[in-house]
Amino acid sequence: MKKVIVIHLMLLVVGSFQLLAQQQQKDVEKRIDEIISQLTLEEKVKMCHAQSKFSSPGVERLGIPEIWMSDGPHGVRAEIEWDSWNYAGWTNDSCTAFPALTCLASTFNPELAYKYGVAIGEEARYRKKDILLGPGVNIYRTPLNGRNFEYMGEDPYLASVMCVPYIQGVQTNSVAACVKHYALNNQEVWRGHINVKVSDRALHEIYLPAFKAAVKDGEVWSVMGAYNQYNGQHTSHHEVLINDILKGDWAFDGVVVTDWGSAHDTKEAALNGLDIEMGTGTDGLTSSTENAYDYYYLAKPFLEMLKSGEIDESVVDDKVRRILRLMFRTNMSKARPLGRKANQEHFDVAREVAQEGIVLLKNHKSFLPLDPETTQTIAVIGENATRMMTIGGGSSELKTVHEISPLEGIQKRFTKANIIHSMGYASGPSAYGRVIPSHLDADSLKQAAIQVAKEADLVLFVGGLNKNHEQDCENGDRKSLNLPFGQDELLSEIMAVNNHVGVVLVSGNAVAMPWQAQAKAIVQAWYLGSETGHALADVLSGDVNPSGKLPFTFPVKLKDNGAHAFDALSYPGNGVDQVYKEDILVGYRWHDTKQIKPLYAFGHGLSYTSFKIHAAEVQSAQYQAGDFVKLSVNISNTGKQAGAEVLQVYVHDSKAAVMRPLKELKAFKKVKLTPGESKLVEFSIPVDSFAYYDEDKEEWQLEAGQFKLMVGTSSQDIRKTLTIEVK
Structure with a gap:
């Protein structure tokens, strides 16, 4: 009887909260109606486009604030100048760098995703951001996509389950998450114009579920459009994707924001669901007296169509309603917390995600873990042992308080070992949109590394990819599945002089491994953020038992991947169109159905126990x-x-x-x-x-x-x- 009464009381409490929430929402909608009635047409239009690189204007006359956005999804990006892509040079905009989302996905732990979201949301709130541009949930279709490291793998169910708590965690801080890039932005090459042709089945079964989960389950407050086209229309103002599916079928009540420069037409943008336009090609203040932001597609051209009656005023009213609704959830919320930045709790979350995300791919005869008390000579070889990975990569580049390198983490944990570092190879400095070769002599680096390997009891090779152009980086795809900068050849020569070699791969993508059979252990380490070296040493030493699982398939060779099993029209396209010829058979679906053995399977990951x-x-x-x-x-x-x-x-x-x-x-x-x-x-x-x-x-x-x-x-x-x- 008591149990029945308790359950009844609980239902009453839940029902009361629901009624209260419904009433509060009605009050907000009523307030929004009142505000819209006081706005001029010019003020409404002004709210629909940027005023700077990362903000859109409010209405001072009515006390409506600006909206400030920041790149994510792995940390809050350093401050950018008002009207250029240069960093503003602030001294108080360092952040916690959290592991890349490939690492978060590989934890297979939704509870950690929530902790991650809360922490990054606190940092965004402290920095007075209203929208954090993340998470990314585009599907891993090809291992060459330069931006895969920002996403959650090849499986729509995994991405759906992991993105929802991230979003909910961020938004506990009255900061809007902005799920991106909606939709079919699965490569960086030709991303601004490539027209994707894909079956309705693949669209709904593979490429939309994570976005749907973000909206329906995560109740995300904003969505970012993509650069590419789908069936001949740009996705940031797409009749089917936005009007019919996002705002129609899924009843999304938030704001659709362009990716920076992804708007292309005033009437399409107005009528096909775009709410805030950012980063269009006329960027910034011209030398004339007029503000170039006023010539965005949703600026003066939009205003003229409204005044002429070509577009009904109800269209702009809907956009402003959504923007104000987002404001009542963020910068006009009375319950908004203060936020926190780069504290120990956030570094602890970053370390925990990294620990659980690291994947042990191979461990021959229990090569790992290494004894923390060992007095052996350990050769740590590879540029990635010391290279900062929070720098580069495009919009996800971060200015972190600290980034513990793999070498530093190993040195601090294996204090009795004789640790020698040799670069082995060099990649050159990071540069957006171009490759800058290293000025160092490749042969000299290789010979020095081989000599160090000869003298060592064991070798830890820390290599992989980096955040340079044509690696794991925005606005360009990789050129090959193989490791760059001569690493495959270097590894083969190291293994010829030392048969105790463990390989640590730092990357957000699958790579070919012609040396796989000779390696004693292989660790997939991802981009682990501020606590990289500590988390890696935790796993290498056995202080932490690895439990990460691959969120995507490692093919033996590129042709084994579904997107690459056909002609160039499948990937990268012919420069105009692209056809997803593998259809619904993405990742392990392709490998399993076609009986193509992978190098390492989706979901694979070893442990130090059984x-x-x-x-x-x-x-x-x-x-x-x-x-x-x-x-x-x-x-x-x-x-x-x-x-x-x-x-x-x-x-x-x-x-x-x-x-x-x-x-x-x-x-x-x-x-x-x-x-x-x-x-x-x-x-x-x-x-x-x-x-x-x-x-x-x-x-x-x-x-x-x-x-x-x-x-x-x-x-x-x-x-x-x-x-x-x-x-």
Whole structure:
């Protein structure tokens, strides 16, 4: 009886909160109506476009503030000058650099995503930002995309689950997250104009789910459009993507912002859902007396169309309503917190994300962990052991309070070892939009590294990619899957003189590994931010047991990737159009369905301990639409160390009316276990998630028939398979 009363009281409390929230929203909408009625047409239009590089104007006459934005999504970018891309030279705009979103995705830990969001949101709030431009959720289609490191991998379900708590965490600070880049911005080469042609199935099943989750589940307050075109129309003012899907089907009530310079037409921008235009080509103040920002597409040209009656005033009213709604959530919120910047708690969050995101790809005969008390000679070879990775990369470049290098982290943890560093190779300085070769002699660097390797007991090679143009960097794609700057050849020669070599790859992308068989251990370390060296040393020393899982597939060679399995029209396109010929078979869907063995599979990641899945069972064998499959999995830690495993549940449609992937991720949970400990892990998987998008009916279709639930620890490592029937 008492339990019933408690539940009843809880329902009453929840209901009261919901009623209060609804009333508050009604009050806000009423206030917005009052404000709009007092605005002149000129003032309304002014709110719809930039006034500087990173702000849009308010209305001083009515006390309406400006909106200030900042690049993310891994930290709050240093201050930019009002009207140029030069840094403003402030001394108080350093930040915490958080790990790149590929690392966050590889944690497979939504709770960490929330902590990450809260921390970065606090920093944005402290810096008086109203919109933080992140997270990025574009799908990893090709390993050559220069901006993959900013995204959450190749699987739409993983990206959906991980982006929602990030958004919710940011917005607890009355700072709007801005999910980007909506949509189909899956390469940097020709990004400003390439016209993507993709099936409706692939659009809805692969490329839109994370955006949908951001809107429907994360309740994100702003969305950034993309540069590219889709079916002949630019995506930042797209009738189908924005009017029909985003603001129609998904009922998005926030603000659509351009990517900087992604608006192309006044009437399309006005009528197809764009709310705030930033960074258009007339950037800045001209030498004339008039402000060039007034000539943006949503500025004077928009005003003229409104005055002539070509566009109805209700169009601008809707944009202003959305902008004011965002303001009441951010800079006009009475409950807005103060924020905090670059404190120890934030560095701790950055370190924790890095620790859980690092992926142990290979560990031959337990080469790792290394004994922290070792007195051996350790050769740390590679430019990435000392290179700052918060510099470069484009708009995600950060000015951090500190960045602990891999070498510094190793030196501080392995204090009794004789540690020698040799560069081995050099990449040249960072520069946006161009490659600057190093002035150092490549052969001299190589020979010095080989000599150091000869003298060492073991080698830690810290290489990979960096944030230079044509590496992991905005506005350009990689030229090859192989490691740049002669690293493959250098590694082969190092391994010829020392057979105790562990490789640490710093990158946001998959790379080819012709030396993979000779490496004793391979660690995928990502871009780890401020605490890079500490987190890496935590894992190398065994202070932290690695638990990261790959959020995308490593192909053996480029042609094994679905986007590259066809002609150039599939990637990078012909300069005008591009066709996604692999359709829905992106990443592991391609590899598994086409039976192409990957170098390392999606979801793969080793541990210093071992786990065993003993049993898996479902509550029932039969389901129908609207049901949830109740799945329980028994797992134990059979090793000698505490650790964490990620249980992954894939679904296979046994007999489908349309082509379907061999398997698709539908659930996952990270499970932490002490040695000898067992846990019963329970999943509740919506049967409706087994549906495919029916292009003829333009809706989701759940077929009747058998489905297999495949439980494993990667897309290639399935341990238990169960069969259920859907009516």
